[in-house]
Amino acid sequence: MSEIKSIAVVGLNVGRNHIVEGIVPRPERWRLAAVCDLNSERLDAVAEEFGVPARTGSFDELLAREDIDVIDLGTPPATHVDLTMKALAAGKHVVCEKPLAGSIADVDQLAEAERKSGRLLMPVFQYRYGDGVQKARRIIDAGIAGKPYLGTVETHWKRTPAYYEVKWRGKWATELGGVLMTHAIHQHDMLNYLMGPVAKLFARATTRVNAIEVEDCVAASLEMESGALVALSATLGSQNEISRLRLMFENVTFESGGEVYSPGDEPWQILPANDEVAAKIEALLKDYKPVGRRYLGQLDAFHEALHGRAPNPVTVADARRSLELATAFYHSAETGRDVALPLGPDHPKYRGWRPDEKEAAE
Structure with a gap:
């Protein structure tokens, strides 16, 4: 089995940092097969800078490619859940920038999708x-x-x-x-x-x-x-x-x-x-x-996990703890009370902490 994994980076603002720090320095581990962005100027600039063989504004086009092993998401936060779910369903491993999701419920949904897919989902915590x-x-x-x-x-x-x-x-x-x-x-x-x-x-x-x-x-x-x-x-x-x-x-x-x-x-x-x-x-x-350091260290560790030589270095459970803390933070600030963790489906902010979600629930 080849050591090299084929990776496509989506969202090239933050995603360019992934390329510079974690992918390009390791040609023996990663092949940057494609880049994807809705901003055509940024897309062309990054593709030219790194000599990427394919560029596209279509996420679905990437998912249809059998030669791509990993989808690396650097898109805005509100897109993460939908894109990650689609990538896992398409049989891709996923690297996703923070925050992984906008609610604990969504994180739990992603954990189940990862389990069913048989693929690895790694949230980014490069620090x-x-x-x-x-x-x-x-x-x-x-x-x-x-x-x-x-x-x-x-x-x-x-x-x-x-x-x-x-x-x-x-x-x-x-x-x-x-x-x-x-x-x-x-x-x-x-x-x-x-x-x-x-x-x-x-x-x-x-x-x-x-x-x-x-x-x-x-x-x-x-x-x-x-x-x-x-x-x-x-x-x-x-x-x-x-x-x-x-x-x-x-x-x-x-x-x-x-x-x-x-x-x-x-x-x-x-x-x-x-x-x-x-x-x-x-x-x-x-x-x-x-x-x-940073993306280099995390992507190196992820590469080892993809080859079965180590566990996934950052897991959905890690992202859940992070978002659980944020959820408790927002709830305490709103209510003026202590909040006990962990938080389960019975918590009032399990499905989201944003004010628009609260109004919708009411």
């Missing part, structure tokens, strides 16, 4: 990939870090009105949310990845920075299943941009690196409680091999 966060994960998994105590997660970015000139941004119907869904979702996924599931959340959300429908300032207090406490904050009105996790465990304190759009990268501060802990960490990481 997990970087040697800083991966070393922290290994230390935690090895039991060296000990009991989790407290965490802080800051997503303090800047977005001006020019950012919202893209017509689908800033709207509930098309972006599905604001700073929670489009920006902080990565850091919040990293929190789950390193400190485990959330048990309870109290949140506030508001719009203060730009004239948009969705939230751009949020803050929350979390209790994790482990008993650890976490404070989250996110804004699009910071004059200096920060993506920072600081996680305090019994034996180690971790603090993420300074790269705003790749906080999984080194250097991370890994501060052991004493020399004995330091020696254990040194021994654990002695033979550590770099994983590749």
Whole structure:
């Protein structure tokens, strides 16, 4: 069986980043067979830039091609569920940008579609990939870090009105949310990845920075299943941009690196409680091999999964935890109450958190 998988990228704004970082550097793993976009100028530009043999504005045309193994979706958020369902039904593996869906119900539907298809669906959480966060994960998994105590997660970015000139941004119907869904979702996924599931959340959300429908300032207090406490904050009105996790465990304190759009990268501060802990960490990481950053690391890991050599590196269950957190955030902000997780079909926002969905239900 050939090691090379044929991939088509759909939606070439974000999708171009997938090509540049994750596909082109690995010709021994990926063949970029086609690109697809409704913007003909962007489509032609990307196809010419990378010498792609096929370009199209028709998604159905891609699905009809038997030589394409993987559909990589970088389209606007509101399109993800429909396109993913069609791709799985056509027998394609799928890579899908965040957010995977606009409700927990939709995520559960996608999980069932993936199961029935026999194909893999991998949501994109590229911030997990970087040697800083991966070393922290290994230390935690090895039991060296000990009991989790407290965490802080800051997503303090800047977005001006020019950012919202893209017509689908800033709207509930098309972006599905604001700073929670489009920006902080990565850091919040990293929190789950390193400190485990959330048990309870109290949140506030508001719009203060730009004239948009969705939230751009949020803050929350979390209790994790482990008993650890976490404070989250996110804004699009910071004059200096920060993506920072600081996680305090019994034996180690971790603090993420300074790269705003790749906080999984080194250097991370890994501060052991004493020399004995330091020696254990040194021994654990002695033979550590770099994983590749962002899309490169995640697509490398996905390639291994496609060949049956490793599990799917990011799963629909991971996306569900991420969207469950966002759903609880919106519900708490609306009601002024604590919200307990996990959330099931009986939760009032199981089928969606957007105001238009609430009005439709009423």
